[in-house]
Amino acid sequence: MRADRLVATLLFLQSRGRVTAAEVAEELEISVATARRDLEALSTAGIPVYPQPGRGGGWSLVGGARTDLSGLTSTEAQALFLLVGPAAAVAPEAKAALRKLVAALPRTFREDAAAAASAVVIDSARWGDPVTPRPELVARLQNAVVRRLRVRFSYASKGKPAQRRVVDPWGLVDKDDSWYLIAGTERGRRTFRVDRISGAEVTDEPASRPAEFDLDAAWREVVARVEDGQRACTAVVRVPARLVSVLRRQFGQHCVVVEERDGVATVRVSAPAPVMVAQHLAGWGAGLEVVESDAVRAELARIGRELAGLYG
Structure with a gap:
């Protein structure tokens, strides 16, 4: 280690x-x-x-x-x-x-050192997103977590305009090079993607952090909620075993090999909706076969008809 x-x-x-x-x-x-x-x-x-x-x-x-x-x-x-x-x-x-x-x-350093030791969690399992460079903002947010100071920033949720926020930073998580800030807000605990944060300022205002807060446990709760949503639709496909690594890059940890025999792998893949599974698989053409999930097969057939109608 x-x-x-x-x-x-x-x-x-x-x-x-x-x-x-x-x-x-x-x-x-x-x-x-x-x-x-x-x-x-x-x-x-x-x-x-x-x-x-x-x-x-x-x-x-x-x-x-x-x-x-x-x-x-x-x-x-x-x-x-x-x-x-x-x-x-x-x-x-x-x-x-x-x-x-x-x-x-020394006694005067112990609180800051203990805070630094629990300021970051590393979670290497991917959610299928492309790897991004570590944001420069991470070091500033780490400092705010350790010093227990409030942070002011603009945050743009997916598909929504940016809003100004003031939060109590509780910890950071490195999710396979994508960083997340877990913080206290007036509406309770929230999770923010660091790459959607802009204009961050560390204030002089002391931040509040619950004494019982455990960053690792809090992140496991976040992961459980996200995983439940991302596993809403599951399909089983057959694909040449040599191409499983490519499929894993598409679906991240939501790609599980069920069986491999004679150069052919049976793989279980998941996504939030049938159309999202089909969109990932459509580019493979006849290179793979969906053997379970009528909903995904229906979406693939629809995509095929649209492409045939557009390109003849």
């Missing part, structure tokens, strides 16, 4: 003062390339870790060797916990490590 490695790398640096990527690789039993990437990740995140080129160089922790985390500043502690926090949701060992690390921090 990368979170474990990042923490182990930092502690190794604190005990040695200066190390090479090769020494980190040997200590943690990883490749030199992986060790170098982890050192660069710590440095990029704002941890005071810097490379020293040349003979006798390596990577140094500014301030000299230390045996605990009390030498980190508040900003550096937040940066570390933003890096390792997301893994704690899926790795009990990382969660236990985070609790110990929080306890090792």
Whole structure:
């Protein structure tokens, strides 16, 4: 788990003062390339870790060797916990490590570090949308979550004009490179797609966050609602097994292989409505066959008649 490695790398640096990527690789039993990437990740995140080129160089922790985390500043502690926090949701060992690390921090830093550790959830399962670059706004929103400050922005819901909102930011979720903000509003908890947010301003107003709020649990509820809607229509199709990967790119996790035999796969695909399933499948022509779902077959027949009428 990368979170474990990042923490182990930092502690190794604190005990040695200066190390090479090769020494980190040997200590943690990883490749030199992986060790170098982890050192660069710590440095990029704002941890005071810097490379020293040349003979006798390596990577140094500014301030000299230390045996605990009390030498980190508040900003550096937040940066570390933003890096390792997301893994704690899926790795009990990382969660236990985070609790110990929080306890090792100066008392005045503990609240911000704990907030940083729970500010982001990573969910790698796709919903079928194309991958988008990480918005620059994410770092600003992370800062607002950690500092518990309200955010003002314009938000354009799908098919609706943008409206100005003021929210209490509770956490961020990375859904396969698509980012979502979960926040408190005057109408209760809401989920916002970050790529639909514009003109965001972090205010000086303190944000309210329920003491019992759990970002990971809240996101599971969001996923359950979305999944229920996206599975409203299911069809079973037969397709050459070599093309299953293409079908998966169309339907994301709503494409499940039921059986594969003699180079032919039986696949279950889902979408919110029959027409949406048919629209994805129509471009395959006779390359696949829908064997279950009369509604999807009817939509495909309709699309076929329309195309034949238009193009003869």
